[in-house]
Amino acid sequence: MRRGFYIGRFQPYHNGHQSVLEHIADEVDEIVIGIGSAQLSHLADNPFTAGERVLMITRALASLGCPFYVIPIEDIRRNALWVAHVRSMTPLFDLCYSSNPLVVQLFKEAGITVQSPAMYERETLSGTAIRTRMLNRAPWKNLVPPAVVQVLKEIDGVERLRQISKND
Amino acid sequence: MRRGFYIGRFQPYHNGHQSVLEHIADEVDEIVIGIGSAQLSHLADNPFTAGERVLMITRALASLGCPFYVIPIEDIRRNALWVAHVRSMTPLFDLCYSSNPLVVQLFKEAGITVQSPAMYERETLSGTAIRTRMLNRAPWKNLVPPAVVQVLKEIDGVERLRQISKND
Amino acid sequence: MRRGFYIGRFQPYHNGHQSVLEHIADEVDEIVIGIGSAQLSHLADNPFTAGERVLMITRALASLGCPFYVIPIEDIRRNALWVAHVRSMTPLFDLCYSSNPLVVQLFKEAGITVQSPAMYERETLSGTAIRTRMLNRAPWKNLVPPAVVQVLKEIDGVERLRQISKND
Amino acid sequence: MRRGFYIGRFQPYHNGHQSVLEHIADEVDEIVIGIGSAQLSHLADNPFTAGERVLMITRALASLGCPFYVIPIEDIRRNALWVAHVRSMTPLFDLCYSSNPLVVQLFKEAGITVQSPAMYERETLSGTAIRTRMLNRAPWKNLVPPAVVQVLKEIDGVERLRQISKND
Amino acid sequence: MRRGFYIGRFQPYHNGHQSVLEHIADEVDEIVIGIGSAQLSHLADNPFTAGERVLMITRALASLGCPFYVIPIEDIRRNALWVAHVRSMTPLFDLCYSSNPLVVQLFKEAGITVQSPAMYERETLSGTAIRTRMLNRAPWKNLVPPAVVQVLKEIDGVERLRQISKND
Amino acid sequence: MRRGFYIGRFQPYHNGHQSVLEHIADEVDEIVIGIGSAQLSHLADNPFTAGERVLMITRALASLGCPFYVIPIEDIRRNALWVAHVRSMTPLFDLCYSSNPLVVQLFKEAGITVQSPAMYERETLSGTAIRTRMLNRAPWKNLVPPAVVQVLKEIDGVERLRQISKND
Secondary structure, X not given: OOEEEEEEOOOXXXXXXXXXXXXXXXXXXXXXXXXXXXXXXXXXXXXXXXHHHHHHXXXXXXXXXXXXXXXXXXXXXXXXHHHHHHHHHOOOOOEEEOOOHHHHHHHHHOOOEEEOOOOOOOOOOOHHHHHHHHHHOOOOHHHOOHHHHHHHHHOOHHHHHHHHHOOO | OOXXXXXXXOOOOXXXXXXXXXXXXXXXXXXXXXXXXXXXXXXXXXXXXXXXXXXXXXXXXXXXXXXXXXXXXXXXXXXXXHHHHHHHHOOOOOEEEOOOHHHXXXXXXXXXXXXXXXXXXXXXXXXXXXXXXHHHOOOOHHHOOHHHHHHHHHOOHHHHHHHHHOOO | OOEEEEEEOOOOOOHHHHHHHHHHHOOOOEEEEEEOOOOOOOEXXXXXXXXXXXXXXXXXXXXXXXXXXXXXXXXXOOHHHHHHHHXXXXXXXXXXXXXXXXXXXXXXXXXXXXXXXOOOOOOOXXXXXXXXXXXXXOOOHHHOOHHHHHHHHHOOHHHHHHHHHOOO | OOEEEEEEOOOOOOHHHHHHHHHHHOOOOEEEEEEOOOOOXXXXXXXXXXXXXXXXXXXXXXXXXXXXXXXXXXXXXXXXXXHHHHHHHOOOOOEEEOOOHHHHHHHHHOOOEEEOOOOOOOOOOOHHHHHHHHHHOOOOHHHOOHHHHHHHHHOOHHHHHHHHHOOO | OOEEEEEEOXXXXXXXXXXXXXXHHOOOOEEEEEEOOOOOOOEOOEXXXXXXXXXXXXXXXXXXXXXXXEEXXXXXXXXXXXXXXXXXXXXXXXXXXXXXXXXXXXXXXXXXXXXXXXOOOOOOOOHHHHHHHHHHXXXXXXXXXXXXXXXXXXXXXXXXXXXXXXXX | OOEEEEEEOOOOOOHHHHHHHHHXXXXXXXXXXXXXXXXXOOEOOEOOOHHHHHHHHHHHOOOXXXXXXXXXXXXXXXXXXXXXXXXXXXXXXXXXXXXXXXXXHHXXXXXXXXXXXXXXXXXXXXXXXXXXXXXXOOOOHHHOOHHHHHHHHHOOHHHHHHHHHOOO
């Protein structure tokens, strides 16, 4: 039994994440998906709650064909403790998938295998780029799974992002 | 779509929890299961990590026939904020199932419907009773789902409980 | 200008507090009232929120004839920092009124004058005694100022205390 | 009985705040004034302690003619919990006055009525502008109530701001 | 180079600690001494600050003949993260000396060698027993190194313990 | 007996720190060295753990000829409490050495004498400048004591800094 770990902030969950997870699903028996900065929401760069992100991810992966866990991970602001924190909140995993240099370094120092999946179309497929499009009223729905469009509609998420991004 | 919320500490997850969740599964479309005191582990009354509890619950409910989410919820030690905390970490739910008087009161003050499911065999089917049996080497495996026996074996959980319960 | 500091948890505010404050009002020009453990509520021994306690105190002292400030003080769980914490949250004061041995010691070590006011009828005029009476449906309204009876009625406070004091 | 809530950081309290509060005083029976980021002080953009700000506000509003409460509110860095946090620290209020887009959004999501008072002369009447004037030794005393000038003198506040704003 | 780790709360540091450390000094090249619950002080069971305990230990070990580090370790209340926390605050060590069952378990799960040194005269040589003697005015100076008697005199430590142990 | 306090983040400890401490060693009987932001590590501007910094300092000062204490100090993000925090973690000191304007102000408000030692070659002898050189593969070993070069080699510190400084 091989279990892989993948972490992101998913603000919002998009096609880049989906594509990486479909790739991981071919390599492991189970996937643990960590939602980073789970405690943050209603911020211009972290607009959605952990619960809303759980919903986006779970629905978008409904037909993944590989069992997965979706686990909110609150920040602890102590890098030297972060791997232990992640491991305490998740089912035991054998390897970690990440392209984030800090995540890579922390897992390596903890003796855990890390693979860095290729992220294609990194320019357009990023949370920052998508939130900017939402603010600018540029097209964004093609960049996220249909389930995410649906969740954002239910929670009126784009309107929330616009409101909290206004200057005071 | 009707979503119900159920919370416990699940130290460990046992047949009483299983029976309540099977009952809830008949009444709602989706269940959100919150793992309370998620940050605690390696304590005589909170021996298992959130990740270990996620595993117990997910495996035990594999054939529930009702979609469910398992979400670790760290304590915030601020009762007046606890409902908002829970809601930020979970997909939106319509009603809460709980027999805990404090949980009932907090959700009621927040205007959320609460139902108190009957817990049968409360004397034997409680985390405290089961941990005491583990310490006393009394039979306990019949009180939890087979999947929980398996997880506890994988993590050597009973031995951990015995070690940390020793007097210094 | 002489300003005195008085701190309590005020769960609830009662005639003992009122009597001490009326006495202090004769000795100083302004009173700073700190509400300790401000972050706690909905607990058997800390049932009321800081905001509810602010209301009890402010109304009960409406005709005190001495200006006063009512300041919620959250716990910091670091005794060596507590005096600095209190002073950062309050207008500068010259002396402290307290009978609590820890408070007395901490202020003395910080070089601040402490006076210990006599508390009469300590047996009946204590938060613990009054909460016990509320739970046992014994008379309690004569032990608190009329304004406190009114606030507790508005927030359904006695019912809350009873609900959260039930055994799970 | 109608109670309104107004929040600011008040670094320092100035004529813009005073003018808004005088306007609110005409519309409600009581005002709850929350001092945001109460735990911060001795920073270039948050130089004054909560207690010093309590003093500025209370003295400046001495002749307001409307009862008011001044409540320090520590940050919780969890936007989804912030409204519950505020409500736990304050007497119950019916509506909120704010022009801050985040505050407006958070209260709206919590189902609380929000009004955005007009802030006139926003350019000069802002904490940032006034602190810059203090640093540049430009005139600022005409921008704050006389009571604030007095408090700043007592605590040697301008000198503190200058010292902590120096480059290391 | 062999470095050993030893942790205690040292409330106060006594002859039992001294004897264990002298024993460890024979086995390793350097000793790292962690002061647990460093953030606590002015409590009946944790009367002395971390700084006061640093002083007791450093002076008492002045002629140990083995280099040592004395490091305050604040609690993190997350057992699963505690070993990572300790390691981030200390020079790298090879083995841990502890008789505390929880410490033993946590280091073992982290793959670190643990040795449990014999503690002789455990009944009289314990922080609890010594604090009780201080409160009861029974002889205690023969149970701690002379340097600890000296530090306690300088800080008036016994008087502090008596004052904070009074009933309110 | 005269004890002086000196604080820095020591990311890394360098010849500028060494020179100041050698100067202080001539003026006092004992030195307390506080390691600021002790909880931070694995960040581009705070790459090294507190324990690693303890090691750098202790080894570099092996032949100082003046007794010293090295104490990790975690941030508390409450400037008004910071001096009390520092004092609770350290042996009592009589004066503070610092050139940091905030530190100077906080100690002065607490009534503690502060001296600002001259820092020569501030341009090159700063943590920021040295980390930049490490990233740019410019010479840096001549800017720190030999013991620091040795510690950084043992922990592979420069490689860690490079890895975590990469863009995601």
